[in-house]
Amino acid sequence: MSFRSKTYSFVLSLLVLSFSVSAVTVERVxxxxxxxxxxxxxIGYNFGRGLEQLVDHVNPSILFASLVSGTQGENPKLSPEEAQEIQQQVISSVQQEQEAGEADRSTGSIVDNYAGKDNVLGSMSDLSSETGRFSYAVGYSFGRGLEQVQDYIDIDFLISSLAAGMDGEDELMSEEEAQEIQQKVMMEIQQQQPAQPQQPQQPAPVQ
Incomplete structure (x- = not known):
């Protein structure tokens, strides 16, 4: 291992030590x-279904923790370049596995493994691993996208729904119902935003 690689792993290990997030609870929805x-x-279920084919490359504890960290607007532990690199690397690896017919899922039920635990975020894995970095990059990015709507989200329920989606459980909402509730919430948010003052019209130039 090169000096640069050793330094990179050491820095990531230090970042993990300083990474603490409040506990969440995963329950069956x-x-x-x-x-x-x-x-x-x-939101959670659809995102989880998008990760279903990548589940063997995900550490749920880190995924859940980084999601919460992102919604709270905390500083990221990976740079945008590092996050993009690890996501491209894992997705490319999964595509190669699928082409070779080696993409059989080996991970057990995420909901069953985490249901009823009050502190799934308590044990953080080392972000120097590929799985750890990928899980963090995906979760944090998703969480940052939810930062502006966090007042309309039950984070425990969202994470439970995410786990259900990753497990491929039957969905409880149709696509139309999901779109309807998302549009409803977006309209409520827009209505609560202060109205923008109208700019005074400039008089037409005299010909």
Whole structure:
């Protein structure tokens, strides 16, 4: 291993030591009782389904923790270049596995493994590993995209829904229902934003 690689691994290890996030709870999603749950589910489940084929390359603890970190606007532990590089690397690897017929899923049920645990974020793995970096990059990016709507999300419910999507469980909402609740929340957010003052019209130049 080169000096640069050793230094990179050491720096990442130090970053992990300083990375702490409040606990979340993963539970099995059995129903949707209100708009907050429906909105959280529509986002979390769809994102989880997008990761279903990558699940063997994901550390759920790091994924969940980095997602929360992103929603809270914390400083990232990977640079944009590092995040993009690891995502491209893993996706390329998965594509090669699929082409070779080697992409069989070996990971057990994420929901079953994490359900009922009050502190799934307590044990952070080393971000110097490929799985750790990929999980962090994906989760943090997703979380930052939710930063502006975090007041409309139940983070525990969203993460439980994400896990359900990664497990390939049957969805509880149709695509139309998901779009409807997302549009409803977006409209509420827009209505709560202060109106922009109108710019005074400039008089037409005298000919």
């Amino acid at each position: 059995d129903g949707l009782e209100n708009d907050t749950e429906r909105f959280s589910y529509s």
